[in-house]
Amino acid sequence: xxxxxxxxxxxxxxxxxxxxxxxxxxxxxxxxxxxxxxxxxxxxxxxxxxxxxxxxxxxxxxxxxxxxxxxxxxxxxxxxxxxxxxxxxxxxxxxxxxxxxxxxxxxxxxxxxxxxxxxxxxxxxx
Numbered sequence: 001x002x003x004x005x006x007x008x009x010x011x012x013x014x015x016x017x018x019x020x021x022x023x024x025x026x027x028x029x030x031x032x033x034x035x036x037x038x039x040x041x042x043x044x045x046x047x048x049x050x051x052x053x054x055x056x057x058x059x060x061x062x063x064x065x066x067x068x069x070x071x072x073x074x075x076x077x078x079x080x081x082x083x084x085x086x087x088x089x090x091x092x093x094x095x096x097x098x099x100x101x102x103x104x105x106x107x108x109x110x111x112x113x114x115x116x117x118x119x120x121x122x123x124x125x126x
Contacts, residue, residue: 028090029062030083055120059083061108063090068110076113077120078104 035054038044081101088095089103106113
């Protein structure tokens with residue numbers, strides 16, 4: 001819990017700096033995480049277990065222009081590769097074809113996207 005407190009304190013400093021710069025209402029914020037170490041959960045060490053803590057990681061996107069979906073939770077598969085296409089889409093730019101992800105903008109607009117993935121990519125190297 002010490003690391004969570006540290007992250008919370010440092011994020012607070014960033015939020016205050018953004019607000020002090022009068023940019024809070026113009027700033028898109030993306031928070032995400034690594035799936036982390038199992039640390040004995042399910043009697044496992046390391047990474048790569050097929051449990052909720054291994055693949056259900058936080059992804060929080062705050063766009064002050066999109067309040068409809070504020071506090072919403074998405075039950076569809078999303079991936080880290082979706083972040084860059086999402087930011088480009090929110091900025092009105094087209095994603096280059098070499099980006100593998102899909103824009104999460106429909107979710108941020110409180111809409112169901114058509115043709116969304118039904119599986120998540122999982123890679124494990126030995």
